[in-house]
Amino acid sequence: MPDSARRRIPEATVARLPVYLRILLELAGAKATTISSEQLAELAGVNAAKVRKDLSYLGSYGTRGVGYDVEYLMFQMSRELGLNQDWPVVIVGIGNLGAALANYGGFSERGFPVAALVDADKSKVGTRVGALTIRHIDELPQVAAELGAAIGIIATPAVVAQEVADRLVDAGITSVLNFAPAIVTVPPSASLRKVDLAVELQILSFYQQRRPPPAAESGVQQRRRARNAERAGAKGGGSPGDLATGVGTS
Amino acid sequence: MPDSARRRIPEATVARLPVYLRILLELAGAKATTISSEQLAELAGVNAAKVRKDLSYLGSYGTRGVGYDVEYLMFQMSRELGLNQDWPVVIVGIGNLGAALANYGGFSERGFPVAALVDADKSKVGTRVGALTIRHIDELPQVAAELGAAIGIIATPAVVAQEVADRLVDAGITSVLNFAPAIVTVPPSASLRKVDLAVELQILSFYQQRRPPPAAESGVQQRRRARNAERAGAKGGGSPGDLATGVGTS
DNA sequence: GGTTGTGAACAAATTCACAGCG
DNA sequence: CGCTGTGAATTTGTTCACAACC
Numbered sequence: 001m002p003d004s005a006r007r008r009i010p011e012a013t014v015a016r017l018p019v020y021l022r023i024l025l026e027l028a029g030a031k032a033t034t035i036s037s038e039q040l041a042e043l044a045g046v047n048a049a050k051v052r053k054d055l056s057y058l059g060s061y062g063t064r065g066v067g068y069d070v071e072y073l074m075f076q077m078s079r080e081l082g083l084n085q086d087w088p089v090v091i092v093g094i095g096n097l098g099a100a101l102a103n104y105g106g107f108s109e110r111g112f113p114v115a116a117l118v119d120a121d122k123s124k125v126g127t128r129v130g131a132l133t134i135r136h137i138d139e140l141p142q143v144a145a146e147l148g149a150a151i152g153i154i155a156t157p158a159v160v161a162q163e164v165a166d167r168l169v170d171a172g173i174t175s176v177l178n179f180a181p182a183i184v185t186v187p188p189s190a191s192l193r194k195v196d197l198a199v200e201l202q203i204l205s206f207y208q209q210r211r212p213p214p215a216a217e218s219g220v221q222q223r224r225r226a227r228n229a230e231r232a233g234a235k236g237g238g239s240p241g242d243l244a245t246g247v248g249t250s
Numbered sequence: 251m252p253d254s255a256r257r258r259i260p261e262a263t264v265a266r267l268p269v270y271l272r273i274l275l276e277l278a279g280a281k282a283t284t285i286s287s288e289q290l291a292e293l294a295g296v297n298a299a300k301v302r303k304d305l306s307y308l309g310s311y312g313t314r315g316v317g318y319d320v321e322y323l324m325f326q327m328s329r330e331l332g333l334n335q336d337w338p339v340v341i342v343g344i345g346n347l348g349a350a351l352a353n354y355g356g357f358s359e360r361g362f363p364v365a366a367l368v369d370a371d372k373s374k375v376g377t378r379v380g381a382l383t384i385r386h387i388d389e390l391p392q393v394a395a396e397l398g399a400a401i402g403i404i405a406t407p408a409v410v411a412q413e414v415a416d417r418l419v420d421a422g423i424t425s426v427l428n429f430a431p432a433i434v435t436v437p438p439s440a441s442l443r444k445v446d447l448a449v450e451l452q453i454l455s456f457y458q459q460r461r462p463p464p465a466a467e468s469g470v471q472q473r474r475r476a477r478n479a480e481r482a483g484a485k486g487g488g489s490p491g492d493l494a495t496g497v498g499t500s
Numbered sequence: 501g502g503t504t505g506t507g508a509a510c511a512a513a514t515t516c517a518c519a520g521c522g
Numbered sequence: 523c524g525c526t527g528t529g530a531a532t533t534t535g536t537t538c539a540c541a542a543c544c
Contacts, residue, residue, distance in 0.1 A: 009456075011463060012535060018452035022431060036503065045433045049537055056505055064504045065544040081452055082459040089451070100350030101447070106431060110448040111455075150458055151451060175454040181272060181356060183295045191457040193450050197351070198360040200443050201339070201401060202268035202331055204425040205361075207441040208400055209332040213261060262513060286525065299515055306527055314521045314526045514533070
């Protein structure tokens with residue numbers, strides 16, 4: 001199959017690719033060279049058929065009887081996800097959450113350097129958080145342009161979330177991650193995702209009282225408890241016996 | 251339809267109920283007495299048919315030709331979600347994120363008081379964060395028992411996330427919200443949800459380069475740009491023009 | 501033998517469209 | 523007339539199961 005001629009990748013698959021990628025990264029660090037769909041499924045907490053279907057949307061990058069080459073799969077997946085380049089991020093609203101996100105190393109590590117902090121509160125402007133100085137939200141267009149930022153994070157109170165989203169879009173930002181507990185919309189030309197912490201707890205509350213959920217969201221296979229599935233060896237330089245501590249179960 | 255005889259509520263619906271509930275809360279604060287599925291859909295950023303289907307799983311609480319009674323719907327929904335009572339929460343891992351979550355008022359406000367903070371780092375134990383003193387993770391069973399905590403939040407580094415989950419479950423906690431970028435599993439008797447911040451950004455990165463996503467996750471209707479969809483009419487006592495923009499909130 | 505890639509079966513979720521009721 | 527509640531149609535996502543291939 002040539003490099004082109006690819007189907008449109010389903011949304012559900014797109015949401016899982018980053019999880020696979022993180023696992024591949026760990027595998028590569030553990031010197032694994034290949035991995036089977038069965039093993040990857042185990043580590044990702046999903047079904048093996050799903051892994052194969054998901055990966056097939058990227059192309060036919062596996063080898064029958066062998067599995068997938070870890071490095072090559074990582075490369076293709078990163079490319080598909082657009083993670084060859086860094087995507088600088090602007091955080092709007094430097095309260096508790098905004099400041100924590102600014103200090104959170106996990107973003108830069110994974111290719112999303114926090115490049116600017118912005119707030120509407122003039123008493124905060126000029127203050128430093130980590131290595132960055134907070135700037136005023138009115139400067140958003142300049143700030144975004146300077147950095148070539150494409151992603152904005154909203155960590156403001158709910159009441160101003162929509163206004164902030166509008167200003168982000170006006171400043172040329174096309175991807176928005178909203179942490180404010182409010183419904184926010186962006187034009188079709190931009191993308192939006194949201195994380196509502198209290199909503200997550202409320203969902204848990206529902207299942208707290210009744211039976212547990214059907215299958216625990218996007219992860220967790222009940223049979224075969226993954227448990228110490230950490231360090232996944234696979235055949236490669238690494239110690240060859242320790243993959244998943246229970247891969248070929250059941 | 252009597253009070254019993256209810257279908258099993260689909261997972262996708264459960265995930266949206268808290269969003270509706272938040273909107274109803276704002277509406278009630280703005281003195282709205284009734285709301286139609288059309289208006290609620292607008293405010294929630296979803297399709298009206300979906301709202302009606304979702305609400306129908308709770309029972310037949312609407313009035314044809316009129317809409318839903320805001321207070322009554324709130325009551326039924328809270329009951330269904332198990333939000334009549336508070337659910338004390340234990341946060342494990344008081345780093346940047348854990349501390350921010352501890353200080354985040356949004357949890358207590360919505361019925362999830364942060365009741366205890368726990369960390370493995372002895373130099374942190376005894377330290378205060380807000381009104382709480384950090385305790386050692388070895389005390390988890392006692393802490394959980396003291397508070398009757400049912401929900402645990404994992405805000406630790408990825409490597410210890412599974413171990414922490416195990417200890418939470420052993421301590422009698424049956425709902426876990428995982429912020430660590432690692433796959434964690436819990437026994438079928440417990441529930442699990444996860445929030446992976448970097449994964450969210452990576453998903454956005456995918457849509458950044460290509461066309462925008464099919465319909466922007468669980469919100470946003472492209473047609474009828476919600477925008478100033480604020481003020482959801484609704485016949486009620488309150489000044490009928492001021493609903494959103496700063497609903498009852500503080 | 502082992503493992504992928506995928507068509508086909510199945511299941512879940514969404515949307516349509518309209519009867520039924522206030 | 524307006525709006526709910528819901529069967530039916532459609533779309534999306536998951537899982538099975540097996541031929542193809544290394």
